[in-house]
Amino acid sequence: MAAEGAAEEAEGRALMAALAAGERAALGRLVVRFGPPIERYAAQMLRNRADAEEIAQEVFLRVWRRAGQFDPARGTVASWVWRIAVNLCIDRRRRAGLRQFLGLEVAPEPADEAPGPEARLDARSALARTRAAIADLPARQRQALLLRALGEMSSAEIGAAMGCGAGAVDQLLSRARARLRAELGGAEEAM
The missing domain is CATH 1.10.1740.10 (RNA polymerase sigma factor, region 2, helix turn helix motif)
Structure with a gap:
């Protein structure tokens, strides 16, 4: 690697x-x-x-x-x-x-929310909840999480892009993931 x-x-x-x-x-x-x-x-x-x-x-x-x-x-x-x-x-x-x-x-x-099959609706709902939870993250946590997920970057690369150290990035990612688990965990169990 x-x-x-x-x-x-x-x-x-x-x-x-x-x-x-x-x-x-x-x-x-x-x-x-x-x-x-x-x-x-x-x-x-x-x-x-x-x-x-x-x-x-x-x-x-x-x-x-x-x-x-x-x-x-x-x-x-x-x-x-x-x-x-x-x-x-x-x-x-x-x-x-x-x-x-x-x-x-x-x-x-307004977004076009035309109803579709039940599975598609459930997927849209889950995606919307996830996007909302990500949007509610503090800005630096959201940046680090999106750079990791979408940019497929290492902590060091994210740190260089955000102007902080890799350790700080790891803390941001850890806090972001914990917050997302807390917000989305109940929704996932209910499904």
Whole structure:
């Protein structure tokens, strides 16, 4: 597993060097590698698919523009790219909160909740409860949990992306999981 991670990082560094040299194909390979999990992460953090797509695009625009600034001595390619995504999501949430506070935010369209077969309804209900429980987590716990689940990152990589140590990430994850178990445990037993 460690050899696989080292190979991925070597490939990532080669892609960053190629990108810094202006090779557009390298950006495409980074988008394939990081794009889907970043978009899923942003969708969970922002609760808006359109905003998540914009964030993912902005991440790779910044990666393209700042490829020459990547410093492998300061962290992995994954932690650098994910740090950009985390910061953009934080900024977007802050701006949205300010806009809402000032009364500039338009009310979101209601979700289409057309009833379907019972199993599908139960699955939607469980998913909604899980999403709500994740959304209720403190911001740092939610970030760490989503980076682990959607970014498939190690504690050290999450720590680098969030600007804290791996031990702090482990504590955030432990607290997040305990809180989710407490909130969802009763619902799962009732099913």
